[in-house]
Amino acid sequence: MLKYVFGPVPSRRLGKSLGVNNIPPKICSYSCVYCQLGRTIRYSIDRKKYYPPNELAEEVVRVVNKFKRRINVITFVPDGEPTLDINLGKSIELIKSEVTKKIAVITNSSLINREDVTEDLMNSDIISLKVDAVDENIFKKINRPHPKLRLEDILDGIKNFRKVYKGKIYTETMFVKGLNDSIDHIMELIEYIKSIKPNKAFIAVPTRPPAEPWVKPGDPKNILHMYNKLSRYMPNRVELLNYIEEGRFGLGKVDPIEEFVNIVSVHPMKIDYAYKFFEERGLNPEKTLKILIDMGDVILIKYEGIDYVMRKLITRRVSS
DSSP states (O other): OOSSEEEEEEETTTEEEEEEOOSOTTEESOOOTTOTTOSOSEEOOSOBOOSOHHHHHHHHHHHHHHHGGGOSEEEEOOSSOGGGBTTHHHHHHHHHTTOOSEEEEEEOSTTTTSHHHHHHHTTOSEEEEEOOOSSHHHHHHHTOOOTTOOHHHHHHHHHHHHHHOOSEEEEEEEOBTTTTOOHHHHHHHHHHHHHHOOSEEEEEOOOSOOSSTTOOBOOHHHHHHHHHHHHHHSTTOEEEEOSOOOSOOSOSSSOHHHHHHHHHHHSOEEHHHHHHHHHHTTOOHHHHHHHHHHHTSEEEEEETTEEEEEEOOOOOOEEO
16 A cells, blocks of 8 residues: 555656655645645645654655656655655655655745755755746735745745755746736746746646636747747746646556555546556456546546546635
């Protein structure tokens, strides 16, 4: 039984990514309107102990050693914000002492101005930082942050982190129609991203079912303008994520139902990929998916004309 690990999943940023889920669902400092995991049920900016780092690292190492050829990178990309885990640095240290795979952390950047968070991230190889807005009002509309967070502190924190971090830094900007995709705001985003000189800048639009059903991809013309203009300053370091990733999901040698539910709990899957997943494991796709839906383990949601399988969304909210 796998408690902390899911995938690997085909990542548009990282290749074959073995996910590490170090945060219970869905504890986060944001409740982004486009989040594929649904609305945040417990807001928090306080770092806490969630899982034993020795136990988490042991599971990651065991899976990597057994399936290393199917894994490019180990990625902390949990049900919430990974830096809320006070044991994040310890977990990374323990994993790196046993395996040679690169370790990535996908963070929303909200706590990056904290010294203890910076220290915990230093031993990782790749950090992906969310930069959806450089305007406070837009920030509040698209990321819906914890009320104690200020965008200015976060943006300054990213710049300071860039000065001391020796690994690769990626930025990712998600564009939502009518929120952060105006040409004026895009020009400000370009200037900010240029100032931190990331190794790569990813420009994304929602491709999986978002937390809010009204969310639509940002203006294609304006997004292309950002891509072209930013590419002049960062040749070959800007990438559009306006497509759905393709590739094989999972390890294939563990319990298929448990593996499937673990994956779609964090990473919604197109229905045709779900069918292929079950077929490769000798299961009847339609019957298996129907059983999981009837049991309440997963649901079907249509977004932009495509059916996705994902976990049943929790809508209850709790403050922390």
